[in-house]
Amino acid sequence: MSGADGLIVTLPLGGDEALHWWRLDDGIITQRGQNEDVRDAAGLPSATPGERIMAIAPTELTFVNWLAFPDLKPRQAEGAARVEAARRGIGGADANHAATRAMEDKDGTVLTATIAPAALSGGLAHLQAIGIDPDFVTPVGLLVQPGDEDDWLEAEIGGERFLRSSRLVLPAEDALVAAVAGNIQPVVLNDEEADAALEIAFSDPPLNLRQGRFAKRRRAQGMGKRQWQLIAITLALAVLATLLIALVTLAKYSFGADQQDAAALAQARTIVPEANDLESAERALDALLIGRGGGASFGASAAALFQAVQSAPDVTIQRVAYGPDGTLSATLAAPQPDQLNQVLVPLQTSMGYVITQAPHQGAEGGTVIDITVRAP
Structure with missing residues (x-):
């Protein structure tokens, strides 16, 4: 016995007939009517x-x-x-x-x-x-x-x-x-x-x-503490690496190039000690960020996706990944195809992102769609 609480009720045939019902507490029938x-x-x-x-x-x-x-x-x-x-x-x-x-x-x-x-x-x-x-x-x-x-x-x-x-x-x-x-x-x-x-x-x-x-429509469950921690760490790494990349770029085009280069390279080596020059530091930082699931445009694309999904309560995110070409990919699921449009349409029309999509049938009968999201 599962020990579940709840209700059993007869499915109506039509009209306003009185329905048979059974109340269960801890998996045992305790009331009926x-x-x-x-x-x-x-x-x-x-x-x-x-x-x-x-x-x-x-x-x-x-x-x-x-x-x-x-x-x-x-x-x-x-x-x-x-x-x-x-x-x-x-x-x-x-x-x-x-x-x-x-x-x-x-x-x-x-x-x-x-x-x-x-x-x-x-x-x-x-x-x-x-x-x-x-x-x-x-x-x-x-x-x-x-x-x-x-x-x-x-x-x-x-x-x-x-x-x-x-x-x-x-x-x-x-x-x-x-x-x-x-x-x-x-x-x-x-x-x-x-x-x-x-x-x-x-x-x-x-x-x-x-x-x-x-299939019964279920509201999307909120992300747990662990998921939010992982997102926060990823975004923090994205911000840190993006700032360091910006410092490297600024150093290359600012006055006092030698002094700026040395300072920027020293900062970069605190994260990528193997870097020998600014170019290798920039490549290493970007590779590190991609390895962490981020990238220069990850934060904005991910935030836009999460915002769109939150506005569609029956849509869930099954997978999120970031590719080295700057593309954010994700797998979304919903009981009905129209519910997925509540996410995809705002991303394209209101936010201007370029979307590709490949829908397919889910294992439980709903609709699953693989998408990619690129900044405009």
């Missing part, structure tokens, strides 16, 4: 740090399947399964949102679930309107797990009865069960067993429908 105003009823008036929220989607909205891709790596298998699951859904690929999770077994099994995009977006919008933004949306049929491949389980969770086998989830409708399961008698879970299944699924959700364009 069925209300329209779930947060107040559950004693959660506002979001709290560390709180986890899981919504459970009814069987009638989702189709669960297991696909096998034995020749692919897990990430590749998830991508292939996402396409295939959406294609197999009612209405074809354009009418389905697919979520996947690789089981990482020898058969390359991938657990998949599809749902109509309108149903998922409508349910999320309903919950968000009452102050609930789920971290996970999980099909209700995946909350229980048969002990044996040949077993069938029957459970009722959130007012919905359903049947589950090792590779099938069905609404508990007599005609459908008779057609698929025949005369098999399922094992019926009691209330305590259903609660235990909810608690286990809450600690480790078996599948999250909030993938791709439905």
Whole structure:
């Protein structure tokens, strides 16, 4: 058990129906109810740090399947399964949102679930309107797990009865069960067993429908003390080296060149003792600065990038580097491509920087972009 605090709530089907909810403290169900105003009823008036929220989607909205891709790596298998699951859904690929999770077994099994995009977006919008933004949306049929491949389980969770086998989830409708399961008698879970299944699924959700364009938007976390220290050291080195380079340049073109040269070279040798003359000192200082991740234009370019990212709370910086040609490069990530434009557009139009970009799909379904930033 993860020991997490939070809430489980049923995903709305539409309208103003009263929602089933379960309040968990330290991973254990402590309250439950069925209300329209779930947060107040559950004693959660506002979001709290560390709180986890899981919504459970009814069987009638989702189709669960297991696909096998034995020749692919897990990430590749998830991508292939996402396409295939959406294609197999009612209405074809354009009418389905697919979520996947690789089981990482020898058969390359991938657990998949599809749902109509309108149903998922409508349910999320309903919950968000009452102050609930789920971290996970999980099909209700995946909350229980048969002990044996040949077993069938029957459970009722959130007012919905359903049947589950090792590779099938069905609404508990007599005609459908008779057609698929025949005369098999399922094992019926009691209330305590259903609660235990909810608690286990809450600690480790078996599948999250909030993938791709439905991934939960998270505000960028502030940089820690260590990161700010590294930036401060880099900028300090940039300023120091830039000043020394300026002294070297000034000495070369000022009156009293010999005396100025000697003084500037003496100053430079406090950092690069191997320098024999002003030219070698200038080259050594610039090389030292580049080696520290800076450069003559690093401070301005980095400051502009950090400023632009701070104005776009859903964008995160995954990597920053500085090249010997004066180019600042970085990798940015965001749930949606439009959010990255909130960083790139001001850098180009308002600040005048020259930007190149190479977007690609992130491992978790978001958008990742590699950029370079050059001073105008």
